Amino acid sequence: MIDDAVLESLVREAADAVEVPPDGPSRVLAARDRLLTRRHRVPALADRLHAGAGWIRRRPSRTALAALASVVIVAALAGALAGLSSSTSSPRSSSAARLPHFSTGPAANPLTHGAAESGGAPGVPASSPPAGGTSPNQVPPGPSQVIKTGSLTLQVRPGQVDAVTGQLTSITVGLNGFVANTTSSSTSGQPATAQITLRVPSSSFETLLGRLPPLGTVTQETIGGQDVSSQYVDLNARLQSLQDARTQFQQILTRAQSISDILAVEQQITNLQTQIEQIQGQLRVLDDQTTYGTLTVDVVDKAGAAAPPSGGITKSWHHALHSFAAGFDSVVAALGGIAIFLVCALVLGALGWLGWNVVRRRLV
Amino acid sequence: MSRRRKAGAGQDELPRWLADAYAPAYRTAFLFLRNRSDAEEAVQDAFLRAWRFRSALPSDEGVRPWLYRVVVNACLSKLRADRSRLTRSVAYDDAATNVTDDSDPDSPASAAEASEARSAVIDAIADLPEHLRVVVVLRYYAQLSEKEIATAIHRRSGTVKSRLHEAKLRLGADSRLAAHAGVAAFTTEVGP
Numbered sequence: 320m321i322d323d324a325v326l327e328s329l330v331r332e333a334a335d336a337v338e339v340p341p342d343g344p345s346r347v348l349a350a351r352d353r354l355l356t357r358r359h360r361v362p363a364l365a366d367r368l369h370a371g372a373g374w375i376r377r378r379p380s381r382t383a384l385a386a387l388a389s390v391v392i393v394a395a396l397a398g399a400l401a402g403l404s405s406s407t408s409s410p411r412s413s414s415a416a417r418l419p420h421f422s423t424g425p426a427a428n429p430l431t432h433g434a435a436e437s438g439g440a441p442g443v444p445a446s447s448p449p450a451g452g453t454s455p456n457q458v459p460p461g462p463s464q465v466i467k468t469g470s471l472t473l474q475v476r477p478g479q480v481d482a483v484t485g486q487l488t489s490i491t492v493g494l495n496g497f498v499a500n501t502t503s504s505s506t507s508g509q510p511a512t513a514q515i516t517l518r519v520p521s522s523s524f525e526t527l528l529g530r531l532p533p534l535g536t537v538t539q540e541t542i543g544g545q546d547v548s549s550q551y552v553d554l555n556a557r558l559q560s561l562q563d564a565r566t567q568f569q570q571i572l573t574r575a576q577s578i579s580d581i582l583a584v585e586q587q588i589t590n591l592q593t594q595i596e597q598i599q600g601q602l603r604v605l606d607d608q609t610t611y612g613t614l615t616v617d618v619v620d621k622a623g624a625a626a627p628p629s630g631g632i633t634k635s636w637h638h639a640l641h642s643f644a645a646g647f648d649s650v651v652a653a654l655g656g657i658a659i660f661l662v663c664a665l666v667l668g669a670l671g672w673l674g675w676n677v678v679r680r681r682l683v
Numbered sequence: 684m685s686r687r688r689k690a691g692a693g694q695d696e697l698p699r700w701l702a703d704a705y706a707p708a709y710r711t712a713f714l715f716l717r718n719r720s721d722a723e724e725a726v727q728d729a730f731l732r733a734w735r736f737r738s739a740l741p742s743d744e745g746v747r748p749w750l751y752r753v754v755v756n757a758c759l760s761k762l763r764a765d766r767s768r769l770t771r772s773v774a775y776d777d778a779a780t781n782v783t784d785d786s787d788p789d790s791p792a793s794a795a796e797a798s799e800a801r802s803a804v805i806d807a808i809a810d811l812p813e814h815l816r817v818v819v820v821l822r823y824y825a826q827l828s829e830k831e832i833a834t835a836i837h838r839r840s841g842t843v844k845s846r847l848h849e850a851k852l853r854l855g856a857d858s859r860l861a862a863h864a865g866v867a868a869f870t871t872e873v874g875p
Contacts, residue, residue, distance in 0.1 A: 320848075320851045320852050320855040321851050321854045321855040321860060323823075323851075326819075326823055326851065326854060327823040327826075329800070329804045329860065330714075330804060330808070330819070330820070330823040330824050331823065331824055332797075332800075332801065332804070333714075333800075333801040333802075333804040333805050333808075334710040334711075334713070334714055334820075334824045335710070336797075336801050337709075337710050337713050339705065339706045339709045339710065340709070340719075340723060343701075343705055343709060343723060343726065343727075344698075344701035344702070344705045346723075346727060347697070347701055347705070347726075347727050347730045347731065348697065348698065348701070350727055350731055351697060351731060351734060354731065354735075
């Protein structure tokens with residue numbers, strides 16, 4: 320390795336021997352003067368940026384403040400964009416349920432394109448209301464369609480699970496209903512349980528509920544009703560429109576001249592038929608759900624029911640455990656959000672710091 | 684006392700800077716670039732940049748490394764902008780015709796030998812990678828301390844130290860320097 324002193328001597332000797340252009344400084348001053356005459360009163364952007372950089376550099380707290388401000392601004396922008404995108408995404412609208420728009424014009428229907436030239440041909444099928452009266456597509460309003468459902472737990476005397484299950488079946492049949500499903504469990508050493516799903520006409524749903532208390536103790540009950548009248552009307556309207564369209568296409572088919580036209584019309588009819596069948600299926604399901612109410616009953620032997628805390632320390636202990644678990648859940652949920660925010664803030668801050676260093680180096 | 688000078692305050696500092704620092708800055712740039720016109724351009728850019736951002740000038744003791752930093756950045760920008768430069772020997776020959784020769788005019792042999800030695804040194808430095816060339820020139824020509832060099836090239840002192848060590852090893856292995864520096868100039872590295 321070369322000695323320090325020798326290397327310094329060699330380098331200085333070599334460099335000092337290099338002749339410096341005598342007019343170098345004057346050229347620099349001349350260039351500076353050209354800059355001054357060309358420059359506007361307002362400093363250049365780079366000057367402003369560097370002045371700002373110097374202002375920030377003088378105080379570390381300002382550097383941190385600038386980094387934090389940039390992180391907050393970027394996070395706010397990201398949150399605004401996320402909120403904007405979620406608000407603009409609308410749920411599936413009822414337009415998806417609209418009929419296929421087959422009356423868009425000649426290009427949509429090969430027959431009308433050719434027929435328009437020959438004149439006098441039937442137009443594209445379109446559902447136009449007849450003069451006077453209601454449109455055939457409109458379904459007259461009817462009674463509300465409600466899906467009735469319920470679930471409850473019935474505690475019975477020991478050894479009476481099977482008997483009560485039988486009684487429930489009898490009651491249901493007596494109300495013109497039926498048992499949709501039954502499951503029972505009777506393991507030795509374990510209390511017997513059974514679950515029975517009852518379906519009775521909607522009009523008899525409340526009657527069924529009234530027949531249960533004498534059989535045992537209702538410990539838990541959830542009863543609800545879902546009004547599907549609008550869905551029912553909508554499906555019926557769509558069905559009617561589809562059926563009308565199918566009828567008109569069938570009429571067009573009788574007047575089709577060429578093979579291609581026949582195939583095109585048959586394809587349209589097939590599509591319509593598929594949609595009609597889908598809607599009819601949905602209507603059948605709705606009909607079934609609204610015609611019969613559904614009640615699920617859990618029959619439980621009293622001996623197997625969980626004994627409530629007797630009170631005192633045991634009850635307090637259970638309450639404390641429950642409160643601790645709930646509180647822990649809340650803390651984890653809150654910390655999780657904060658942790659994610661901190662990680663994002665750190666990443667953005669690091670990126671901003673790196674970018675600032677690059678910009679700062681380029682300014683000098 | 685404020686560590687920073689206010690922008691535009693007081694006299695015009697550029698002529699003073701030029702008087703004090705133009706020559707060493709030019710020679711520093713020449714050692715980097717090995718081309719007279721490029722060195723002149725780089726130094727001009729550096730001084731104009733330093734003048735434009737004079738409001739960010741550090742205190743007196745920090746001016747030298749700050750100025751050298753500007754010069755180094757200008758030279759590196761120049762190098763990166765023109766990767767397809769001509770052979771260095773041609774550039775050196777241009778400068779060699781204008782080299783001040785302080786050797787004895789009555790001894791042409793010694794003048795030739797001195798010129799050859801200077802050429803060897805500059806060639807050896809020019810053959811170093813950029814990151815080593817910078818630290819060698821700033822340390823052994825500009826005589827900046829390791830800390831000042833670290834400020835000038837925006838690196839840590841430890842990095843500067845390791846680069847200087849590597850540069851000295853490379854230069855020590857360069858036969859051109861050995862021929863002109865003599866055997867006694869080289870120390871042997873004793874391992875741990």
